[in-house]
Amino acid sequence: xxxxxxxxxxxTLHFTKIVNGEKTEFHFCDSCAREKGELIPGTSNxxxxxxxxxxxxxxxxxxxxxxxxxxxxSRCEECGLTYTQFSKIGRFGCSACYQYxxxxxxxxxxxxxxxxxxxxxxxxxSGGKIKxxxxxxxxxxELQLRIEREEFEAAASLRDKIRDLERKIADL
Amino acid sequence: xxxxxxxNRALSDWMQSExxxxxxxxxxxxxxxxxxxxxxxxxxxxxxxxxEVLEQVRGVMNNQQLQGIDRFQLIELKDLNELQKxxxxxxxxxxxxxxxxARNGAVILSENESISIMVNEEDHLRIQCLYAGFxxxxxxxxxxxxxxxxxxxxxxxxDEKRGYLTSCPTNVGxxxxxxxxxxxxxxxxxxxxxxxxxxxTQVGLAVRGLYGEGSEAMGNLFQISNQITLGQSEEEILDxxxxxxxxxxxxxRTARQKLLQESRDRLIDRVxxxxxxxxxxxxxxxxxxxxxxxxxxxxxxxxxxQTNTTPTIMNELIVMSxxxxxxxxxxxxxxxxxxxxxxxxxxxxxxxxx
Ligand SMILES: [Zn+2]
Ligand SMILES: [Zn+2]
Numbered sequence: 222x223x224x225x226x227x228x229x230x231x232x233t234l235h236f237t238k239i240v241n242g243e244k245t246e247f248h249f250c251d252s253c254a255r256e257k258g259e260l261i262p263g264t265s266n267x268x269x270x271x272x273x274x275x276x277x278x279x280x281x282x283x284x285x286x287x288x289x290x291x292x293x294x295s296r297c298e299e300c301g302l303t304y305t306q307f308s309k310i311g312r313f314g315c316s317a318c319y320q321y322x323x324x325x326x327x328x329x330x331x332x333x334x335x336x337x338x339x340x341x342x343x344x345x346x347s348g349g350k351i352k353x354x355x356x357x358x359x360x361x362x363e364l365q366l367r368i369e370r371e372e373f374e375a376a377a378s379l380r381d382k383i384r385d386l387e388r389k390i391a392d393l
Numbered sequence: 394x395x396x397x398x399x400x401n402r403a404l405s406d407w408m409q410s411e412x413x414x415x416x417x418x419x420x421x422x423x424x425x426x427x428x429x430x431x432x433x434x435x436x437x438x439x440x441x442x443x444x445e446v447l448e449q450v451r452g453v454m455n456n457q458q459l460q461g462i463d464r465f466q467l468i469e470l471k472d473l474n475e476l477q478k479x480x481x482x483x484x485x486x487x488x489x490x491x492x493x494x495a496r497n498g499a500v501i502l503s504e505n506e507s508i509s510i511m512v513n514e515e516d517h518l519r520i521q522c523l524y525a526g527f528x529x530x531x532x533x534x535x536x537x538x539x540x541x542x543x544x545x546x547x548x549x550x551x552d553e554k555r556g557y558l559t560s561c562p563t564n565v566g567x568x569x570x571x572x573x574x575x576x577x578x579x580x581x582x583x584x585x586x587x588x589x590x591x592x593x594t595q596v597g598l599a600v601r602g603l604y605g606e607g608s609e610a611m612g613n614l615f616q617i618s619n620q621i622t623l624g625q626s627e628e629e630i631l632d633x634x635x636x637x638x639x640x641x642x643x644x645x646r647t648a649r650q651k652l653l654q655e656s657r658d659r660l661i662d663r664v665x666x667x668x669x670x671x672x673x674x675x676x677x678x679x680x681x682x683x684x685x686x687x688x689x690x691x692x693x694x695x696x697x698x699q700t701n702t703t704p705t706i707m708n709e710l711i712v713m714s715x716x717x718x719x720x721x722x723x724x725x726x727x728x729x730x731x732x733x734x735x736x737x738x739x740x741x742x743x744x745x746x747x
Contacts, residue, residue, distance in 0.1 A: 222489070229729070231482065231489055231716075246601065300433045312515075315433040316550035316558040319565075326555075326562075333563055335597075336624020339556025341567040342537070344544045354553075 224250035294321040350390060357386050400480045400721055403712035405506035405523075408705060412526015416694045417642050419574045419614070419708055420523055422485075423532040425540050426559045426568035427518040428550040434560040435495065435513045443497035443513045450512050453546045454501065462539065463503035470498040479717025485523070490514055508539065515560045516568075518543065527638065529571055533631055556623065566623030571631055573638050576707070578613040578691045579648035580641075586615075589641065597621050598637055612683030612711060617641070649695060664692030668700070672744045677737035682714050686740075702744060710740055 224232045225248045232248035296303045299317030307313065307322065319326065330337045343352070360383050367376040408420070428434060429449065432442050447469075454465055470478065470491065478492040486506060491498045491514045501510040511519040520543070522536040550558040556566040564570070580586040593600050599620045602611060617638060619630045652660050667688035671677075677685075690707035692698035712718060714736045720727050723735055 231479070246599070300437050302437065310436075311562065312436050312560050313434060313558070313562070314437040316428060316430055316552075319552055319555055319558050329562060330555075330565070330623055334566065334621045334623035336566075336621070338554055339552075339566045339623060341556060341569075341626040342540075344549050344551050345541060346544060346548070 222248055224248060224253050226250070226253035293324050297321040353386060353390050357383065357390065360386065399502070399506070400477050403484070403718060404705060404709045405484060405486075407505050407507035407523055408525055408708055410525045412524060412528050414527040414642055415525065415704065417575055417577070417645050418527035418638065419576055420525060421527060421529040421532045422521065422523050422572050422574070423529065423536040424570040424572075425518075425520040425536050426516040426557065426564045426570075427520065427540065427543065428558060428560070429517050430548045430550040432517065435515060435517065436560060438496070438513070440496055443495075446517050447497045447499055447512055449547060450499075450501070450510075450518065450543075453543055456542055456546060459539070459542050462535075463505065463508065465501050465503055465508075467499055467501045470495060470500070476717055476721045479715075480721050483712055483715040483717050487511055488514060488519075508535070510539070516564070527573060527642070529573055529631055529635055529638070533569075533571065533627065537627075563620075564622050567625070567627050567630065569622055569627055569630055570618055571634050572616050572618030573634065574614060574616050575638070575641060575645070576613060576687065576690060577615055577641070577645050578687050579652055580645050581613045582652065583648050585644065585648060589644065593617060593637060593641075596633065596637060598634060611680060612687040612707070614683075614687075614711075649691075653695060660695075661692075661697050664688045664695075664697050668692065668698055668744075671740050673741065674737045676733045677714075677740060678733050679714055679716075679736065682736055682740065683711060686710055700744075706743070710743060713739060713743070 222232050224230050227250060230250035230252070232250055234247070234249045234251065294304070297314055297318040298321060300314035302314035302318055304322055304325070307318065313319065313322075327337045360379055364376055364379045364383065367373075367379060412418070412421075429446060432438060432446050435443055435446075438446070451467060453459060454467060459465065470487075473481075478487070481487045481500070482489050482492050484506070486502060486509045487500050488511065491500065491511050495513050497513050499512040501512070502508070507523045509521045509523075511521070520536050520539050522532045522539070524532045524535075552558055557568040559565050559568055577586060580589060590600050597620055599618050601616050601618075602614065617634065619634055621630070625633075667685040671682075671685045671689060686707045689698065689702070690704065693700070693702060693704050693706070713722070716727075716732055719732050719735050719739070722739070727735060
């Protein structure tokens with residue numbers, strides 16, 4: 222793909238700008254990106270091109286507007302990326318970032334994807350556990366229902382099933 | 394390696410094969426972004442850490458099931474010169490990002506070049522499968538199979554709520570990017586494309602030109618892909634793309650027939666004029682080459698040009714006339730002017746030999 226600015230050099234910088242949920246893609250060669258002032262000076266080390274993403278995630282970095290009173294992590298303890306850095310570069314540093322920044326991701330994902338929860342493929346390896354946990358939740362709901370209906374015999378057998386499954390999941 | 398077919402042949406083996414709707418859909422591609430749980434993403438990884446990722450991935454190459462799919466070779470980017478990297482980019486086997494930026498970057502390629510797995514690009518793994526014609530589901534099935542093989546030996550970063558965890562928030566969930574490359578000359582000639590493109594983006598798909606952008610796509614080539622990766626299953630994503638692409642194919646076919654009925658002579662003149670220019674011009678810039686090749690391909694598809702030239706001519710010559718390829722073939726660096734001469738020469742000889 223060629224640079225969208227000069228059309229003569231191959232585009233080496235690709236980024237998506239998201240403003241109010243509207244995504245726009247940009248493709249620039251190094252020199253055009255520099256001319257456009259998209260590169261932030263003094264950051265050509267480790268982050269380099271990803272600094273271009275600064276501003277792409279135009280979401281509330283302070284967490285204002287969220288009514289959650291839960292303490293929010295401002296830094297991923299695993300890789301050291303701060304939330305401010307994340308909102309600037311638009312990239313996570315490691316898989317643990319998803320946990321540390323978890324409280325603030327729903328609004329972001331809502332804007333980018335319109336959704337917040339994965340419903341697709343599950344890896345085989347961790348799939349066993351996830352499937353069993355879903356089954357466990359289903360059994361617990363059913364148990365609740367049986368108790369409400371005073372079907373105690375069925376409830377008792379469900380309780381045994383739940384205990385077995387919980388033991389199995391703990392062993393995984 | 395330097396002079397192997399990988400760097401000198403524009404057409405990968407997979408491109409030669411026949412596929413459904415090949416008069417309009419040139420290729421179907423699926424890409425899966427995957428990461429290892431225990432290592433930071435490539436952006437933050439130290440040289441040592443990305444080296445470890447590379448070694449772990451290399452370990453999977455001995456997997457029996459993987460070897461059952463095709464023969465694979467792992468190429469480290471540091472072993473390639475600039476021109477070779479560029480050729481791989483122009484053949485869509487690696488991204489410009491991997492060619493320019495990656496530490497411990499590598500690509501695992503299948504023998505027919507339909508499978509390319511990038512290592513240490515933006516994500517630890519980017520599994521890509523390419524199919525000729527409109528075979529988006531086939532591409533997904535193969536990519537998913539390869540994904541399973543890698544997952545059986547590597548511990549993926551996966552979260553029950555968020556799905557596959559990726560470096561960029563725009564890929565999280567399925568990590569799936571599915572796309573079809575379509576040749577839509579009749580929709581461009583009849584200007585219907587300007588109404589079509591906004592409609593496509595409204596149903597959650599993205600459109601981009603092959604080497605240009607927006608409606609000024611070079612050679613009337615458009616790539617249509619999904620944008621949403623979270624909250625839709627892979628089947629839903631593919632189904633959505635499939636249905637929309639099917640409609641576009643139908644529109645393009647109708648527009649072609651309409652052109653044939655209403656302005657047959659002008660169409661014949663246009664495609665043969667382009668053929669004549671390609672066959673005889675001495676200087677040819679890349680933009681004109683793409684447009685003329687698009688005309689010729691349309692002429693071949695509609696049986697308006699008397700030639701033995703195969704329909705894949707456009708795919709081949711578009712790749713071949715890119716700067717990296719031209720320079721690789723001539724064995725030296727070329728100025729833009731030299732390239733335009735070399736490009737014209739290459740196209741002339743290719744048309745003559747067929
Ligand atoms: Zn440029
Ligand atoms: Zn992190």
